Amino acid sequence: MASAFDLWRKAGHSIALVPTMGGLHGGHLSLVAAALTTHDKVVVSIYVNPTQFAKHEDLADYPRTMTEDEAALSRFGDRVSIFAPDSLYHEDHATMIVPQGAALPLEGAHRPHFFTGVATVVFKLFQAVPADSAFFGEKDYQQLAVIRQMVRDLSLPIVILKVPTMRNASGLALSSRNRYLTEEQSAIAPQLYREMRACAQVVAGGLAWQDACDGAKDRLIAAGFASVDYFMFCEADSLAPATVVTDSSRLLVAVWLGKTRLIDNESYRLLCIAQ
């Protein structure tokens, strides 16, 4: 990576990093395509980061599809390279970045280890791949906020850029974890985005957002979801619960479908106009 960077820098190339955990799908590829529109070279990192999984979570089962990932990225040609380290951690690794602020609510409340693992690995990736910019998906909206906060607070010399969530035709956000869903669960999963839209639309009609979200949660359970970790409108910047829902509010959700956890989010404004 270091020698490739030397050559690229000498040639005056701009370089973007797209961090991923592999199991690549159209959402990841939309990040690569966006990065290619503004940068000469794009490095896609593929690394299943152990420190963001709790012991009981799906680290062992997480999709590892390097052959397919390489094939998907080869279509972009030689401006795209893969960085796939075996490990990013020393066997005695003992230093973590523990983000506060945007990392505390929502995912932070349900998966307390998660953003510490994410911030630490993203920091290490920025060291290994010192790109001009890094691209992140709005699919993981809170993660994007935590990374922006880390870059601001630790004065990291990299620009963070965001890409909208890619969905399939039914509205389900593309995710590596969608592969875990059975056929029956795959048929139920699109109900999540339908409820997000319906919820925004009844809020637009005047219902208090808390009541609208309670109704959506009940319907999701009735549709076959196992449980709802959160389904709430937040302020888009602070991620604090919305006082009143405005155009800048965002609906963030995390639900369980069988043993698979799905997360999604969208702006109130877009949900109101989405078909």
Ligand code: AMP
């Ligand atoms: P992951 O491999 O799940 O860690 O995701 C790597 C990057 O791809 C993150 O910045 C995600 O937010 C982004 N990403 C994942 N799914 C999507 C999607 N459906 N649309 C856009 N970006 C996505």
